[in-house]
Amino acid sequence: MDASVRTPERKLAGDKAQRIIAAMRSSVGARGASGSTFDQVAQEAGVSRGLLHYYFGSKERLLAEVVRHDCDLRLAALEQQLARADSLEAIVDVLVTSLEAFLDQDESDDPALIYEMFSASRHHEEMQTEMAELYRRVREQVGAALREKEHEGIVALRGDAEAVASILFALADGMALQRLSDPGWDSREAFAAGALTARYLLGG
Amino acid sequence: MDASVRTPERKLAGDKAQRIIAAMRSSVGARGASGSTFDQVAQEAGVSRGLLHYYFGSKERLLAEVVRHDCDLRLAALEQQLARADSLEAIVDVLVTSLEAFLDQDESDDPALIYEMFSASRHHEEMQTEMAELYRRVREQVGAALREKEHEGIVALRGDAEAVASILFALADGMALQRLSDPGWDSREAFAAGALTARYLLGG
DNA sequence: CAACCCTAGCTGGCCGGCCAGTCAGGCTGG
DNA sequence: CCAGCCTGACTGGCCGGCCAGCTAGGGTTG
Numbered sequence: 137m138d139a140s141v142r143t144p145e146r147k148l149a150g151d152k153a154q155r156i157i158a159a160m161r162s163s164v165g166a167r168g169a170s171g172s173t174f175d176q177v178a179q180e181a182g183v184s185r186g187l188l189h190y191y192f193g194s195k196e197r198l199l200a201e202v203v204r205h206d207c208d209l210r211l212a213a214l215e216q217q218l219a220r221a222d223s224l225e226a227i228v229d230v231l232v233t234s235l236e237a238f239l240d241q242d243e244s245d246d247p248a249l250i251y252e253m254f255s256a257s258r259h260h261e262e263m264q265t266e267m268a269e270l271y272r273r274v275r276e277q278v279g280a281a282l283r284e285k286e287h288e289g290i291v292a293l294r295g296d297a298e299a300v301a302s303i304l305f306a307l308a309d310g311m312a313l314q315r316l317s318d319p320g321w322d323s324r325e326a327f328a329a330g331a332l333t334a335r336y337l338l339g340g
Numbered sequence: 341m342d343a344s345v346r347t348p349e350r351k352l353a354g355d356k357a358q359r360i361i362a363a364m365r366s367s368v369g370a371r372g373a374s375g376s377t378f379d380q381v382a383q384e385a386g387v388s389r390g391l392l393h394y395y396f397g398s399k400e401r402l403l404a405e406v407v408r409h410d411c412d413l414r415l416a417a418l419e420q421q422l423a424r425a426d427s428l429e430a431i432v433d434v435l436v437t438s439l440e441a442f443l444d445q446d447e448s449d450d451p452a453l454i455y456e457m458f459s460a461s462r463h464h465e466e467m468q469t470e471m472a473e474l475y476r477r478v479r480e481q482v483g484a485a486l487r488e489k490e491h492e493g494i495v496a497l498r499g500d501a502e503a504v505a506s507i508l509f510a511l512a513d514g515m516a517l518q519r520l521s522d523p524g525w526d527s528r529e530a531f532a533a534g535a536l537t538a539r540y541l542l543g544g
Numbered sequence: 545c546a547a548c549c550c551t552a553g554c555t556g557g558c559c560g561g562c563c564a565g566t567c568a569g570g571c572t573g574g
Numbered sequence: 575c576c577a578g579c580c581t582g583a584c585t586g587g588c589c590g591g592c593c594a595g596c597t598a599g600g601g602t603t604g
Contacts (some may be wrong), residue, residue, distance in 0.1 A: 143435075150553095152554090167463065168374070168459060168460075170374035170375070172417060173588080173589060174590065174591090175589080175590095183554080184554065184555045186556065186557075186591095187557050187589095188592085190393075190554070190555095193586095194419050194591080195590065199479045212463035227528065247453060248462055249460075251458060252453065252459050254455060254459075254517060254520075254521060255456050255459040256372075257450055257521065259371065259372055265519075267521040268521055268525075271517075271522055272522060272525070276484060281535075285469065294536055294537075295529065295532060295536065296529040296532035296533070298529065298531035299532065299533040300533055302515075302518060302527075302530040302533070303511065303514075303515075303537055305514060305518070306510070306511050306513070306517070306518060306530075306534070307511055307514055308509065308514070309512025309514035310507075310512070310513035311507075311514065313458060313510070314341070314506060314509070315474050315478075316462070317458060317471040317474070317475050318472035318475055320472070320499070321472070325499065325500040325502065325506075326503040326506040326510075327501060329498065329499035329500070329504055329506070329541070330510070332498055333498075333537060333541060336540050337537060339342045377563060377565065379563075387584070388581045388582060389565095390567090391580060391582085392564095392579070393583075394579075394580070398565080399564065467552095474572090492556080499558090545604105546602090546604095547603090548602080548604100549583105549600105549602080550599105550600095550601085550602100551598105551599100551601105552594100552596080552597105552599105553582100553596105553598090554595105554596080555583105555594105555597095556593100556594105556603080557593095557594095558591105558592085558593090558594105559590105559592080559593105560581095560590100560591095561589090562582100562587105562588085562589085563588085563589105564585105564586100564587100565584105565585085566585075566586105567582100567585105567588090568582105569580105569581090569597100570582105571579085571583105572576105572579085572582080573578100573579105574577100
């Protein structure tokens with residue numbers, strides 16, 4: 137009963153497990169969930185194929201782990217940005233800038249990852265749960281941040297804080313879908329309209 | 341050079357081709373694009389597996405055909421609804437009602453179809469083109485309808501008509517993603533905020 | 545200190561099954 | 575009778591999961 141290996145969670149903190157998660161994450165972004173094979177992912181992670189089963193048991197569980205990991209990273213980054221914003225304009229700017237950064241990531245960190253995961257989650261129980269959790273956390277945490285801003289008098293939300301958070305993310309997801317579907321689309325007008333909409337939702 | 345079979349398009353108008361498209365459409369909704377096999381689709385369409393290749397040549401081309409078909413149907417339905425709406429409130433109502441209907445379809449007509457197609461399109465040239473075309477048409481046609489409404493003095497758009505159309509669809513897509521990810525989510529507050537947002541975009 | 549474990553992390557060949565695409569030929573209406 | 579529609583057995587390749595066994599290093603024993 138010492139601090140050594142005991143729970144599965146302990147194992148996944150190791151270097152190799154993290155490399156596997158990172159490799160799967162990048163592979164799903166590039167090739168999709170069903171297009172990502174244990175063979176390729178193992179090779180990219182620099183481990184053997186068997187190790188993927190050793191750590192995660194099944195492809196589904198590895199994918200669920202990738203979702204959780206990705207959600208953690210993105211939420212933390214956004215929340216940090218939001219915390220700094222001390223005016224309505226600053227918040228809108230954080231939202232717009234985050235979306236633009238999200239869409240212009242380099243290849244190893246494909247924005248389509250999250251939508252691949254959404255599709256995959258529709259056919260796997262564990263991933264379904266993980267995706268539901270993801271959006272729930274987003275709404276709750278960003279909602280809480282917005283409520284805080286409202287308390288400080290920076291914003292005057294046009295509705296329930298979590299509902300506003302939900303709408304803001306819906307907007308961002310929807311814009312991302314359109315931009316990813318048609319990379320050649322000139323989205324400047326739409327971005328402007330989106331920013332205006334966000335400003336309205338925050339009380340501007 | 342008569343009216344008989346000549347182009348591939350002519351062939352696809354036939355009964356069996358349409359049954360195949362319908363079966364693939366429902367299968368992709370239920371099982372995803374990569375989870376849909378020619379075997380099952382052929383069986384559900386009541387034709388042999390070979391016929392799918394005979395008509396469409398490859399899975400990718402069949403999927404592209406499904407996207408085009410689905411887009412035609414949905415756009416036509418929405419445009420018809422919009423044409424009838426003769427007040428700002430009526431338009432918002434059409435948008436909200438359409439989204440709710442979209443989300444509450446029966447199983448043979450899964451709303452997730454479009455997002456499965458989005459994922460699939462990221463790995464297939466022809467589908468990529470088809471998806472870009474889909475969103476382009478949506479923006480153009482709904483944008484044109486909105487411009488018309490503006491001309492009639494019913495709405496006062498908060499930006500370029502196509503940009504507003506784009507934002508409205510982004511909103512709907514994003515809400516759909518959240519609802520589909522977490523069916524248990526109580527989205528009433530978010531729907532209310534979404535309707536408010538739509539009203540604002542239309543000048544209300 | 546050396547010989548001997550013994551465990552846990554790790555490996556990769558193998559298996560059973562699946563799947564898109566091919567093709568040789570059957571069928572039928574004109 | 576034949577052209578074009580249609581069929582389904584077959585092919586070759588791929589993939590997730592399984593598992594028998596390898597290896598390193600810490601502990602134990604003589």
